[in-house]
Amino acid sequence: MSKKKSIKLNELDFNNIGSWPQQAKLGFCVLVSLLIVGLAWYLFVSDKRDELEGLERQEAELRREYETKQGRAANLEPLKQQLAQMEQQLQQMLRQLPSKTEMPDLIVDISQTALATGITNELFQPGSEQPKEFYAEKPIALRMVGSYHQFGGFVSGVASLPRVVIMTMHDISLKPRSKEPGAAITPNSPLELAGTVKTYRYLDEDEVAKQESAAATDGKQGGT
Numbered sequence: 001m002s003k004k005k006s007i008k009l010n011e012l013d014f015n016n017i018g019s020w021p022q023q024a025k026l027g028f029c030v031l032v033s034l035l036i037v038g039l040a041w042y043l044f045v046s047d048k049r050d051e052l053e054g055l056e057r058q059e060a061e062l063r064r065e066y067e068t069k070q071g072r073a074a075n076l077e078p079l080k081q082q083l084a085q086m087e088q089q090l091q092q093m094l095r096q097l098p099s100k101t102e103m104p105d106l107i108v109d110i111s112q113t114a115l116a117t118g119i120t121n122e123l124f125q126p127g128s129e130q131p132k133e134f135y136a137e138k139p140i141a142l143r144m145v146g147s148y149h150q151f152g153g154f155v156s157g158v159a160s161l162p163r164v165v166i167m168t169m170h171d172i173s174l175k176p177r178s179k180e181p182g183a184a185i186t187p188n189s190p191l192e193l194a195g196t197v198k199t200y201r202y203l204d205e206d207e208v209a210k211q212e213s214a215a216a217t218d219g220k221q222g223g224t
Contacts, residue, residue, distance in 0.1 A: 119146035
């Protein structure tokens with residue numbers, strides 16, 4: 001049997017590849033092919049792989065963003081309905097406040113309620129009305145003298161008026177009327193209530209429209 005002659009690299013002449021044995025030529029071609037494929041992968045496929053990973057991350061972010069917006073869209077309609085109900089309830093509450101035409105009589109009723117409980121009105125001076133977004137507030141500077149029980153009766157009487165009356169107190173002071181030092185304070189001792197209270201009324205549709213128009217005009221002037 002004939003033995004195959006082994007090929008040694010040091011016996012190959014790289015200047016004359018054509019003289020190589022067939023087996024050596026085949027092996028050399030395979031090696032060069034692998035080198036070309038490896039180089040091509042490094043130059044092209046590696047960059048595309050990084051690009052693919054970046055696109056996969058972008059896809060994941062877009063998917064999360066889509067799911068978030070989809071969840072918000074699903075809750076949008078119930079939120080709109082809830083907002084409409086809240087606006088309706090707010091309008092109903094505002095309608096329980098005095099109107100523009102009822103406000104003068106209401107201020108008189110508050111003053112008369114104080115007098116009916118025995119309180120002395122040393123000062124009861126309504127100020128200029130201050131319109132807000134959907135209501136108006138009316139400040140009243142006052143100084144009243146009465147006992148603890150009389151002031152309690154006054155608050156109860158105001159709460160019993162036909163219209164809902166909201167009064168907030170600002171810079172209010174309550175102190176004994178007596179100037180004598182060391183004077184005993186009893187439930188019937190005169191007290192002085194001084195400061196400012198604010199009462200509120202709702203704005204009618206025309207007033208609200210004027211408020212919105214004035215706000216829009218101010219916004220345009222501020223933007224120029």
